[in-house]
Amino acid sequence: xxxxxxxxxxxxxxxxxxxxxxxxxxxxxxxxxxxxxxxxxxxxxxxxxxxxxxxxxxxxxxxxxxxxxxxxxxxxxxxxxxxxxxxxxxxxxxxxxxxxxxxxxxxxxxxxxxxxxxxxxxxxxxxxxxxxxxxxxxxxxxxxxxxxxxxxxxxxxxxxxxxxxxxxxxxxxxxxxxxxxxxxxxxxxxxxxxxxxxxxxxxxxxxxxxxxxxxxxxxxxxxxxxxxxxxxxxxxxxxxxxxxxxxxxxxxxxxxxxxxxxxxxxxxxxxxxxxxxxxxxxxxxxxxxxxxxxxxxxxxxxxxxxxxxxxxxxxxxxxxxxxxxxxxxxxxxxxxxxxxxxxxxxxxxxxxxxxxxxxxxxxxxxxxxxxxxxxxxxxxxxxxxxxxxxxxxxxxxxxx
Amino acid sequence: xxxxxxxxxxxxxxxxxxxxxxxxxxxxxxxxxxxxxxxxxxxxxxxxxxxxxxxxxxxxxxxxxxxxxxxxxxxxxxxxxxxxxxxxxxxxxxxxxxxxxxxxxxxxxxxxxxxxxxxxxxxxxxxxxxxxxxxxxxxxxxxxxxxxxxxxxxxxxxxxxxxxxxxxxxxxxxxxxxxxxxxxxxxxxxxxxxxxxxx
Numbered sequence: 001x002x003x004x005x006x007x008x009x010x011x012x013x014x015x016x017x018x019x020x021x022x023x024x025x026x027x028x029x030x031x032x033x034x035x036x037x038x039x040x041x042x043x044x045x046x047x048x049x050x051x052x053x054x055x056x057x058x059x060x061x062x063x064x065x066x067x068x069x070x071x072x073x074x075x076x077x078x079x080x081x082x083x084x085x086x087x088x089x090x091x092x093x094x095x096x097x098x099x100x101x102x103x104x105x106x107x108x109x110x111x112x113x114x115x116x117x118x119x120x121x122x123x124x125x126x127x128x129x130x131x132x133x134x135x136x137x138x139x140x141x142x143x144x145x146x147x148x149x150x151x152x153x154x155x156x157x158x159x160x161x162x163x164x165x166x167x168x169x170x171x172x173x174x175x176x177x178x179x180x181x182x183x184x185x186x187x188x189x190x191x192x193x194x195x196x197x198x199x200x201x202x203x204x205x206x207x208x209x210x211x212x213x214x215x216x217x218x219x220x221x222x223x224x225x226x227x228x229x230x231x232x233x234x235x236x237x238x239x240x241x242x243x244x245x246x247x248x249x250x251x252x253x254x255x256x257x258x259x260x261x262x263x264x265x266x267x268x269x270x271x272x273x274x275x276x277x278x279x280x281x282x283x284x285x286x287x288x289x290x291x292x293x294x295x296x297x298x299x300x301x302x303x304x305x306x307x308x309x310x311x312x313x314x315x316x317x318x319x320x321x322x323x324x325x326x327x328x329x330x331x332x333x334x335x336x337x338x339x340x341x342x343x344x345x346x347x348x349x350x351x352x353x354x355x356x357x358x359x360x361x362x363x364x365x366x367x368x369x370x371x372x373x374x375x376x377x378x379x380x381x382x383x384x385x386x387x388x389x390x391x392x393x394x395x396x397x398x399x400x
Numbered sequence: 401x402x403x404x405x406x407x408x409x410x411x412x413x414x415x416x417x418x419x420x421x422x423x424x425x426x427x428x429x430x431x432x433x434x435x436x437x438x439x440x441x442x443x444x445x446x447x448x449x450x451x452x453x454x455x456x457x458x459x460x461x462x463x464x465x466x467x468x469x470x471x472x473x474x475x476x477x478x479x480x481x482x483x484x485x486x487x488x489x490x491x492x493x494x495x496x497x498x499x500x501x502x503x504x505x506x507x508x509x510x511x512x513x514x515x516x517x518x519x520x521x522x523x524x525x526x527x528x529x530x531x532x533x534x535x536x537x538x539x540x541x542x543x544x545x546x547x548x549x550x551x552x553x554x555x556x557x558x559x560x561x562x563x564x565x566x567x568x569x570x571x572x573x574x575x576x577x578x579x580x581x582x583x584x585x586x587x588x589x590x591x592x593x594x595x596x597x598x599x
Binding site: 149156157167191197198204 | 510511512513515517518519546547549550553554557558584585586589
């Protein structure tokens, strides 16, 4: 698929801008702070209904304006769909697809699919586990939108369960460190018994929904792994192999099996979570916080034998983050039988000449690639295509 | 900000569920302009409802006496109890005219985030109703969201000790008269799980 047309109004620094795009490579050149990234952010927003730079929508609306609008024409298999989004900070977005209003804006998800690499992605390698969990979960949602609901449910369960642990802590620890007997026939009047009972209920919930999420992540990582190794090898031309290993918060034996790349059946995953929860029960009660579940997991990225975090150089980390995105691109391409739009925000400046050229080779066959660069010369000559200059929030075209 | 009493009224109205500051203002000015008699009737209704209406001692539904209309009705089937979260859910189930049994209103759903645990809900009362031995079926009709499901699961655990009581949960699925294509993935997924054999 490709974006044929992008139009923004009151979006970030833009009062209004229109951009006619074509398949192949498009480069946006402009100095820092002139608004290149804002344009690719708008394209990313159409695909995911969220920005890759900020968690809430307020900064997306131009200062002083009431709402921002983004319109994009997406061509897939020769068919054009027009997505129109109205972003109002603090209120729900409004979305239109081919001129008809959608009751649920999230129904536009899937019309446009993008894979976006941005400098912020360095955090995938160097940042907290939450960055890597989000990477996996976002990719899950891109593959199948239904995961957005599972993820939302899971977050709520974790919050409820943590609130319970926190409030029940004094009641339960009063009964001694063992946490008391586990009631199967419950006298509700007994405060501690009823708290344990409630905890069991939330454990079941956590295991059921968390089990689905964990299973999906494991399968995703299994599919992604070979693509990652391949992409990293191609970008860096180095001997050390890039790999991503799931580090689970489940009990030791289970975590070891998962790290070895085993993907149990969904029911087994659920059982493993329940078992782990039972083992840490006393600890959880003592500390008043949940210790087990997909929300405590991580993905360990390694280069050869060494973990990338802490050991990889800046350039290697950059290439690793890039390889994760390129692997996602290839995975989605394989899933859809169609090319997502590849967006490379400011990627070339940080790569050496060899890596630049190899990256150019890798993306030569993509249906549409949108590149931003502060210095036009950073982009290898092999990537010829349309070139736009961005200055003071205006875009002028120049076909190279 | 308005002067004293007007602002007080706006603030009070603004505390009602579903009423934002703008609506509160509109309501307040509507009341200011309305006939004194109309306002009188409204205040009387509010005072009266607080004074007269109580919660049924058996089921927890709203009632004007000690027990509610449904619990008083001898024609209702005492062997089935439908457990709901709120009195308004009783009204919803009543509208179906499908159910001829009695109700039990829990008064909410388990939600640790809001500080609602089992002890703040009317589980104990339900247990003592079941102890009489008359009840053959408990139909759990809590909301089909996370908190409602948790409440249902909790209740199902409690009821394990009553071996001869059948425990059922309302089905989730597609809205009647709707289009399949408009159903969201979660609802459709649930409908798949709970599908029925036709032949």
